[in-house]
Each structure stands twice: as C-alpha cells, then as structure tokens.
Amino acid sequence: MEPRTLVIGIGNPLQCDDGLGACAAQLLAEEALPAGVQIEELGTPGWGLVNFLQGWQRVILIDAVCMGEEPGTWRRLEKDEIQLVASDQVRSLHEPGLAESLSLAQTLGLLPDEIVLYGVEPACIQPGDKLSPAVRQAMPPLIKHILGELWKKTQTPNGSF
C-alpha cells in the first residue's frame, strides 16, 4: 500500500518543551505502525512545512501550542479548529508559524483532505534540552492516543484491527 498518512513532529529540541513534537515523532517511530504511515521529525521547518503536506490523504501534526491550558494538556484539533485558533488564541512558537504555513498551503490548495493537530500546552520555552515534567508525563498517553488513531483509520479491508 502506498503511504497515506504522514505524522509530523515539529519544534526545537533545544528550547525545552518546544521539542515535544520532535520527541513524540521519535517515540512514534519506535512503535509498530500500520502500513501507509510515515513519521517525520521536521524540527523547525518554517515555510518548508508546506512542501511536506502535499500528496498525503491525511497529515497529523504534533507541536507545542500555547492554549492557556495547564502544562501538559493536549488537544486534538481538526482542520476548522486549527484555523480558528491560528487566527487568534494560538501563538505559534516558530517563525513563520504553523498557522502561517497552513494558511499558505490552504491558499494554494495544497492542504491534504484531512489534517489534524495534536497541540500540547508547554510549561517551559527557553534554552535547554529537557522536556518539563508535565510535558514528559503527557507523552505516553499522547503517543497511545495517536497510535490508536493511526490503527483505527488505516484498517485493512478485512477489518483485522
């Protein structure tokens, strides 16, 4: 089967919790994945993100997002919700941010059919290469949830999963 789902971890591992997307991508890559799923750890791709969105049915992004929640809280945001928060509440941690890259992709008609953002509330964005305890504790349930989503949406025709 051709790859259909791309999971992208975003963020700078040298800025503490900003690196949570990179960490999540590495953890996912160590797991058993359904056919058709590819994991990319893109660090801080800036506009480059736009080029990675093309050609996939579904793209799942994982990034630190300031949502005003308790540190370590994560939310699963779908296409419309991402745009909603991008315009207002979410201050992206990269320049240009996730919101700008997704907006550009949408303007050019390059967004995949399905796009999901797992946003995790960071506790600490400053130079340093360790995740905060709150975000570190959020990783295992987050990974488990994403794996559940990946296996569910890519089930084989005979429904073996």
Place this chain on the structure above:
Amino acid sequence: MSKRIDVHHVTRVEGHGNIVVEVANSQLKECRFDVVETPRFFEAMLLGRPYTEASHITSRICGICATGHATTSLRASEKALGIEPSQQTVLLRKLSFHGEILDSHILHVYMLVAPDFLGVGSVIPLASSHPEVVLRALRMKKLSGDMCAIVTGRHTHPIAMTVGGFTHFPKRAELESLRQRLEAARADVDATVELFASLPWPQFERDTEYISLTKPDEYAFIDGEIKSSDGMKLPIESYREVTNEYMVPHSTAKFTRFQRESYMVGALARFNNNYDQLHPRAKAAAAALGMKPKVTNTYLNSGAQVVEITHCIEDAILIVDQLLEKGVTPEEPVAPTRQSGEGVGSCDVPRGILFHHYWIGEDGNITGANCIIPTNQNIANLEADMRVLVPQIMDKPVDGMRLDLEMMVRAYDPCISCSVHVAKLVTK
C-alpha cells in the same frame, strides 16, 4: 514636526527585532535596531558534551541554516583534532551546502522580499494574487531541500554528517535523478532572474566594508581565508581580529567592527569579493539585475541572493557530475590524529560568514565554545545604513518611512534568533 517610528518585531524576518527611529525638526534624533530575543545559550549547551554531538546540537540553532551550522561545527572539531576529510566528503558537503544556500535564498527573495515589491502585505496574499510565483518558489525549495536530504539523510536538520565524513551515502540513482531535476530547474531559475530584474529596487548607496570567505580556486562557502573588500586577507583562525565584538545597551546581540565603523556580511559581500569566481550563468544573472561589483546598494543583497541561486544550481550540476564520474563509495569517517585541541571552523552560510571555535579536552568533551553568527556582524552596519536612509526619506508619511526601513532590515535577511548569544562562555 516630529515623527517617531517604532516597529516592534519587524515582520518577515527570522526571529524578532525592533526598529526605533525618531525624527524631530527634520533632525534625526534616534535610530537603532534593537534585538530583544531572549539570549540563547547554545554555546553553554556545548560545554561538557562529546565533540561528536556538537554538529547535531548546533544544527538545531536554526531551521534555515542547519547544514551551515553543522558544517562549520564539523570543521571546527576536525581542525581541533587534526582531521583532513576525503575529497568525496568535501564534494558531498559542498552539494548539501549549496542545497541550503538555495533553500534559504529562495525563501528570502520569494517569501520575504517579493511581497514588498509586488505591493502585498505578505506571502499569503501573494499566493492569491500571484499563485504561480509562490508555487515556483515552493518547487525550487523542494528541490533544494531534497538535495540536502539526499546527502545528509534528513530534511531540515542533517543527520548523516559526522566528524571526518558521512554515515550515509547517496545512491547513484538518487544523484542521477537530482541531476535531471537541477537541469530542469534552469527554467525556474531563469524565471526568477527575470522576475527580480523587473522589480523596482529602491535607490540607496552607502559604501561599507564587505567581509566574506575567499578561496583561490572557487566561489567560497566552506573554508578559505577571510577577505575584506578594503584589501586584507586573514586566516580564519584570526577571526577575532575581524569581528572585534562589543556590547551596546539596546541589544542583547554583540556588535562587530573591523577596519571601519561597521562591516557587512552575506550574499552581497560574497558577490563583491568573489564575483570573478561566479558561474558564467550567474554573471549573466547579475548583468540582468544590473549588478557589477562593487555594488553598494544594500537592498541588492537580495539581488546577490538571486545571483547565488543561479550559481548554486549550476555548480551543483558540476558537483553531481564529479560524484557520478568518480562514483560515491561508502567510506569510514577519517579518524582523529590527536585526542584534544583547539580549532576554528568557518563557512559563508546564507546570511554571511559564520565562525565556530571549539576547545576539546582529552576526554573528547568540549571545554569551550565560541560561535559568531552572521546577523550580529551585520547589525552595526544596518544601523549605519538606517542613519543614511532616514534623512533621505524623512519627508515621506510615517507609513512610507516605516516600509522603507522595514525593507532595509529585510534586505539583510536577518536571523535574529540566531544572532543572540551570551557574552562569555569559554571556560578554558
């Protein structure tokens, strides 16, 4: 009559910087470019780490200059430990470096500079009004990103580059496919030159000192000597004689000066210092843009980037031909000839000359590190340009002045988040 312009966090430059200009009674009272980014402690992060990790750590300083930092870091460690990389390694590094120069320049001229000239606020409205322009930029960016990934094993942050060589090697079929794509990209390069040659570049002249690397046999990006347009060459180990870093109250970045009050680094400095070594097609691009050294219009730093886009595509074809002719052979990285030492690596990365200076102890851990980034070498020069520019534009409405000043800042392509580093970290 007085005017004050405060542009907080200039949009469309990497990181954050503030322009503060105050004019009262037609006199320039204040003119500065503040850097307010939180200091970044990358040098501190290197301390106590094995030298083998340094390139991976420093490549995370920036998503735009990841290969540039990694290559400079590797050269610093190699010089410290007496390692001479193989000819194949040198060629592969050049190829990925060209990929990064292309990637960065394409982003800068299309996503950050073009919206100013085409009268739209940012690249997102540009994508509505001129989708073909943005799609071309993304196509070219994809090629340059893939070029890096084929050589370094990963997009954005290289993983296969190591001290003494590589841990991953491109396959023949990948290089053949890359060569075809590079040839096909000439049409996009020509369209890029045509577009930027047609734009109304602002008039501005101020002669300054231009500093870049230089090499006897090629347009220098990796290694060589430091060259000043005022006529002096120094070994890269003498970088401190050139950079003379000093602190100013309004910035958390350090300023630099050499033989004048300030100097400029980046594409325009390389163009002015090493024009003769550009590929003939790149010289033709320069002619189309009306550029011949010495160019003293700072805005044309972006023009020099267009010239270098042409050069790097053509030179990448030549490098791929050499690699295909010789064949890429998997080889072990060259081993150190000594256990400890001190070394300076230097590359001319997209935004200008970059230095990494490392001290490595007997246990292979880094005991001291100094990194001098292009953008902080440019800030004093940017302020000097603004002091000349403001009296020329002070009759304009504030909005017009603001745009001119922002365009001037963007011409430097500053990456401010990278330019800030703490003052004293060498623990030796």
